[in-house]
Amino acid sequence: MKPIVLYRWIAEITYRRDAEDECRVVSFEELHELHDIIEDGPDFYAIKDIIVRPSGRCAPTTIEASERA
Numbered sequence: 001m002k003p004i005v006l007y008r009w010i011a012e013i014t015y016r017r018d019a020e021d022e023c024r025v026v027s028f029e030e031l032h033e034l035h036d037i038i039e040d041g042p043d044f045y046a047i048k049d050i051i052v053r054p055s056g057r058c059a060p061t062t063i064e065a066s067e068r069a
Contacts, residue, residue: 009034010055013041014048021048027055 007029015022026037034052038044054060 006055006057008055008057010053011037012051013038014050015042015046016048017046 007027009029009031010025010027011034013024013026015024024041026034028034028037031052034050038047038050
């Protein structure tokens with residue numbers, strides 16, 4: 001298993017397999033990079049779901065706090 005480099009985003013991609021589903025975790029800096037990760041991976045139609053979330057590298061904030069800055 002490769003270590004995860006903490007970029008800005010993490011995606012958990014679940015693929016359907018004959019025996020049981022397989023979850024792969026990938027990290028990336030820009031959201032548009034997820035496109036290439038998906039296209040270079042297993043068959044697109046084997047994807048069960050994708051969950052994208054911030055990696056936790058930066059402190060969380062609120063919309064209001066961002067607008068005040």
